[in-house]
Structures are given as C-alpha cells and as structure tokens.
Amino acid sequence: MAWLVSLVGVGLVMAALRDLFHTLWHPTRHAGLSRLVMTGMWRLARRLRARRRVVGLVGPLAMVTVVGLWAAVIILGWAIIYWPHMPGAFTLTPGSRAAQQPALLDSVYLSLVTVATLGLGDITPAEGWLRLVSPLEALVGFALLTATVSWVLEIYPALTRRRVLAIRLALLRDSAPTTQQLDSVAGALLLDSLATEVVRVRIDFTQYAEAYYFHDGEDHSSLAAILGYASALAQRGQAAQRPDVRLTGDLLANALEDLAGILDQRFLHTGGPSATVFAAYAADHGRSVSQP
Incomplete structure (x- = not known):
C-alpha cells in the first residue's frame, strides 16, 4: 500500500x-x-x-x-x-x-x-x-x-517582434504610400520584408502560444488592430504592374493567410476566411480591424 x-x-x-x-x-x-x-x-x-x-x-x-x-x-x-x-x-x-x-x-x-x-x-x-x-x-x-527564466526570455522577444510589426504597419498606414511608390523596386522590398515579419510572428504563435494572451497596449502597437491594413497592402501588391511587386504581394498574402490559419486553429475557431479570422482576433483583443 x-x-x-x-x-x-x-x-x-x-x-x-x-x-x-x-x-x-x-x-x-x-x-x-x-x-x-x-x-x-x-x-x-x-x-x-x-x-x-x-x-x-x-x-x-x-x-x-x-x-x-x-x-x-x-x-x-x-x-x-x-x-x-x-x-x-x-x-x-x-x-x-x-x-x-x-x-x-x-x-x-x-x-x-x-x-x-x-x-x-x-x-x-x-x-x-x-x-x-x-x-x-x-x-x-x-x-x-x-x-521559468527561459520561459520569460522566450516570451518577451516574441512579443517585441509582434509589436514591431504592428508599429511598422501603423507607420506605413500613416505615410499612405501611393500606387506609384508601391509599384517599384522599393515597394517589392517592402512587401517582402513585411512577409518575412509576418512569418516570424506566425512561428511565434506556434512555438510560444502563450504570447497570444498578452495584450499589446495602444492601437499603434496592436497587431490585432492593424492586420487589415497588411491585407490591403498585399492586395495592392498583387494588382501592381511590376512582376516582382506582384510576386511579393502574393508572398505577403500567403503569409497572412498562413497566420490566419494558425490563429484560427489554435485560438479562435471561426472556420472562416482570413478576413473573418482577423476580425475575430481584433475583437478578442478588444479592438476593431483598422481600415485602409
């Protein structure tokens, strides 16, 4: 016994x-x-x-x-x-x-x-x-x-990457790049770098799922609120005349769709398209999706 x-x-x-x-x-x-x-x-x-x-x-x-x-x-x-x-x-x-x-x-x-x-x-x-x-x-x-120390050291860099992407998107929205500016070599590089950052955030949500439950703070640092603008940038890139811009626009759109799939699979369970998932993500964090 x-x-x-x-x-x-x-x-x-x-x-x-x-x-x-x-x-x-x-x-x-x-x-x-x-x-x-x-x-x-x-x-x-x-x-x-x-x-x-x-x-x-x-x-x-x-x-x-x-x-x-x-x-x-x-x-x-x-x-x-x-x-x-x-x-x-x-x-x-x-x-x-x-x-x-x-x-x-x-x-x-x-x-x-x-x-x-x-x-x-x-x-x-x-x-x-x-x-x-x-x-x-x-x-x-x-x-x-x-x-415990490792967990803290892993979570907070993931939060930093997410907030950096949000602030960058907010600054781009405030700058309001024109169609001519976006349809250029610089525009292709911009969309490519944004796609890379979205993929990093996607990996963070996979590896450090607990980071989802951290509130981002103000709207300009809230990824939940600004993802709608990222989708708008991807669509503008896909409609560009330059093939390299269209390619990076497709890359950003696919990265956002992949991110939406992870968010929906692990946290939100809407079963809807990316726009629905991002709207649910924003609502879950007390935000509304930013309109372009």
Whole structure:
C-alpha cells in the first residue's frame, strides 16, 4: 500500500514535468496546464469586460500562476512519495521535533527544503532508494527555476517582434504610400520584408502560444488592430504592374493567410476566411480591424 501511495506522487511529478516540457520545449496543440490557465484567465477577463489595464496583466499573471502550480504539484508529488515512509526511513537530527509532527507535514517540509536546495539536514533519508530520490528532487527544483527564466526570455522577444510589426504597419498606414511608390523596386522590398515579419510572428504563435494572451497596449502597437491594413497592402501588391511587386504581394498574402490559419486553429475557431479570422482576433483583443 505504501508503494501505491508513492506511485501516486510519482505520477504527479511526471505530469508536472510533462506539462513543463510541452510548454517550453515541445509546444503542441494539446491543452496542457499552462494553456488551460491562460485561456481561462483570458476568457474571464474578457467576459467581465475588464479595463485594458487589467487585461494587460492577464499574460504576466497567468505565467506566474502556471509556474506556481508547477512548483506546487512537484512539491506535493514528492511529499506524497516520502509520506508513507516517514519517519521510519529517515534520520532525524538529535533534538529535532520533526517526529512529533504529522507525517504528511514533515513530508511537505522535506519536499520544500529539498526542491529549494536549502539542505538544512534536520531530516535526511536513510534508506538507499530514498538517498537517490531526494537529490533528484533538488535537480528538478533547479530545472524548474531554469525553465521559468527561459520561459520569460522566450516570451518577451516574441512579443517585441509582434509589436514591431504592428508599429511598422501603423507607420506605413500613416505615410499612405501611393500606387506609384508601391509599384517599384522599393515597394517589392517592402512587401517582402513585411512577409518575412509576418512569418516570424506566425512561428511565434506556434512555438510560444502563450504570447497570444498578452495584450499589446495602444492601437499603434496592436497587431490585432492593424492586420487589415497588411491585407490591403498585399492586395495592392498583387494588382501592381511590376512582376516582382506582384510576386511579393502574393508572398505577403500567403503569409497572412498562413497566420490566419494558425490563429484560427489554435485560438479562435471561426472556420472562416482570413478576413473573418482577423476580425475575430481584433475583437478578442478588444479592438476593431483598422481600415485602409
């Protein structure tokens, strides 16, 4: 029976590690803990019609919540592993009052100390297998800290790329390039560079899906609000006289269609064309699609 309880703890630890792995290093369409938490918090904020400042906190707060849940599940899982063997399989320092406490409380305490790599030493494993398992928890705690830092360092560059594209499109809209200016070598280079940036954003939504739940802020930095203008630029490029401009116009249009497919598949589920997906994306972020 004791081993069955310990196996439950092993299952909890493995579930947390699996979710961490799929969130950071092998993103999939399967809804893990991080996706469920972020989706739930985002929908709650939208349903309550919270102010933009509040909605803007959903992404960071959801990341903190997910990391806290990972840590809690790992600590609880290892505590359950220790619990059936506490205190008989452990050595207590002289004068320690650990044995006078409930076994579960001592197990949670030991798990917290070990995952934080404090190494206080007042409760130490005595049996051979526990002497191997306990250091593994310290390694997992170090991996969790490293993963948290890596997650932050991955998400925020993706947000920067998205906002840079949005601001660039907003500046182009304000500049109002003429048909003659767009139907030139410079226009072809412009459309090609925009297509490249759209593809990068598309990859970011694939690799770092959690970035979707970060609010972009003002309209000029909101990709959700400005994508309509990108579509208009693509159409103008496709209708140009120069073949190189038409080619890059097709490239931008295909990149936008691919982006719409990812947004619809992973987040919006409209089943409609690109214009419908972009309108739903803007509405989900509290914006309206910018008209050319």
